[in-house]
Amino acid sequence: MTFGIYLYMPRTDKEIWQDILDGRETAWKNLVEKYKALIYTICLRAGLSMSDAADCFQHTWVSLYENRTRITDPSRLSAWLVTTTKREALRIRRRAAAMVDMEEDVQYADKAMLPDELLEGLERQSLLENALKEIDPRCQKLLAEFFFAPEEKSYEEIAAILGINPSSLGPIRRRCLERLKNKLIESGFPDVRKVEDEAL
């Protein structure tokens, strides 16, 4: 499993947002790349068809662009996107249901479809995946093998995949986790530090 191309994006949402307000097209592109998977996943989790999911995805970005001067706290941009995508997805579902006179069923299903816990989980997952993209490719691969491979692998197997001595895998994993943790803290998730304290 890979995490895609290694992108060097050491900048916070706040900084990216400032560049967007200054009219920098590349900043907008970075933002789309950063949150595309989160938005798309929410549209799919809402049970939309592919064509409706395409509308949901596109409308969310249009809405962000149109409301760009109203965003007061760009450090909460991912939460804004999650809420807007959810609203957009539910609006599309209702519109589709109205056409076949099933609105009541859909409103009932809405509550179960995108519960807050799921959205919070997806937002965290997005944060994690973005943090992983910001660390070096070797660490990306190592952590992917440890934590994301469908089948758990032994230290020896992972060492063989990465071409390193099994005895040095532990310290390298520790350094990689440290880098990931620092990226996560930079992104504004203090829970990482809190949970680590609890574990000690």
Add this chain to the structure above:
Amino acid sequence: MGKHLTRKQLFEVIKEGKEFPHLKDCPECREALSLLKAFYMAEMPRLAEPPRGWVDKAVAIFPSESKAKSWRELVEMVFDSWTIPHPVGVRGSGGLSERRIQFRAGEYIFDMRAEHRRQDWLFVAQINRPENLPAASVVKVGKKEIMADAAGLFIWSSKRPPTRLGFVTGDKIVDLPELAWKKPLPPKR
């Protein structure tokens, strides 16, 4: 110290509260545990990647810089009240506290009045266009962006008058030529 905990064992700690003596002696496993706990790593499904075409379309929402540049070339100043000579007999800085400027950008007319007040400057801008063209949504004043009020006027104030102005309309950014705020001296005789 023994072997590091496997992924399965780490999840047993999180989900079932199982205890492993190794954890007390191993900072690496504690670190792994903390991240797994905080982010439910490997419990959540990976996020799905949207089709590339959708992403390209979302990227294209933002007006491209090249389009904006081509517009910059078309913009011209059509009126500036500070370039009108004073009537015969009027001296001093009369008229310096107000300025009216008009730019033409294609079929758009950017019309701005500036008034120098005691503490700051007040600006009121209006952007006229033919009905078939999209309305201007935002006036750019340096890094700030000003939205239109209900009457379609862009109103703001600042301590210093702006040198860089522009506006956004449809998929275009229109950058106006840089403004100078020193009134030109009358020609020497």
